[in-house]
């Protein structure tokens with residue numbers, strides 16, 4: 001099933017979400033993409049890219065410099081779209097980055113917008129749900145919410161890149177986390193140097 005859902009929320013680490021969208025789109029898979037208002041604020045802050053969910057597919061163009069046909073944009077408040085229903089089959093969803101707010105709402109089943117509803121759908125349909133939180137330190141509430149999600153079948157994949165690749169750059173660290181998300185989806189990738197293996201693809205911004 002070559003259909004994925006990618007959502008960006010207001011956690012720090014917008015670069016992870018942008019790179020995930022870019023690499024997943026480059027596989028030719030259909031990528032349903034949505035982002036929260038808070039994500040747009042963090043993107044502006046961290047990537048200096050002005051985006052507004054109201055811009056529709058313009059958000060994809062702003063993030064990727066292109067709007068590939070296989071990336072389908074949804075406003076995060078629009079619940080009348082296929083990914084809000086379990087009957088629309090996908091291979092799963094990544095929330096990257098995942099704010100602790102969104103993580104908590106998904107953990108308690110409070111689907112107040114499309115991001116949370118699409119995640120809820122993945123859990124109820126037993127599809128892959130990957131959440132990429134970035135917060136430190138963690139409160140007991142954060143930890144309990146992550147445990148709850150893990151028990152419900154989600155993969156909690158913290159944005160904690162390994163530093164063992166050698167010659168690390170920010171781009172390589174971003175690719176490390178994105179590679180682990182793609183691994184969870186079962187998408188072949190050579191974004192990171194795997195322990196015990198030599199080759200990896202260079203990040204375009206390293207050239």
Ligand SMILES: Cc1cc2nc3c(=O)[nH]c(=O)nc-3n(C[C@H](O)[C@H](O)[C@H](O)COP(=O)(O)O)c2cc1C
Pocket residue numbers: 008009010011012013036037038039041042045098099100101102103134135
């Ligand atoms: C610049 C910036 C960085 C933020 N970093 C984080 C973060 O790393 N983790 C987190 O959980 N929330 C972070 N927040 C707070 C969330 O954006 C905020 O809780 C927001 O309400 C989340 O909304 P959302 O879940 O709808 O995206 C950050 C906010 C801003 C403006």
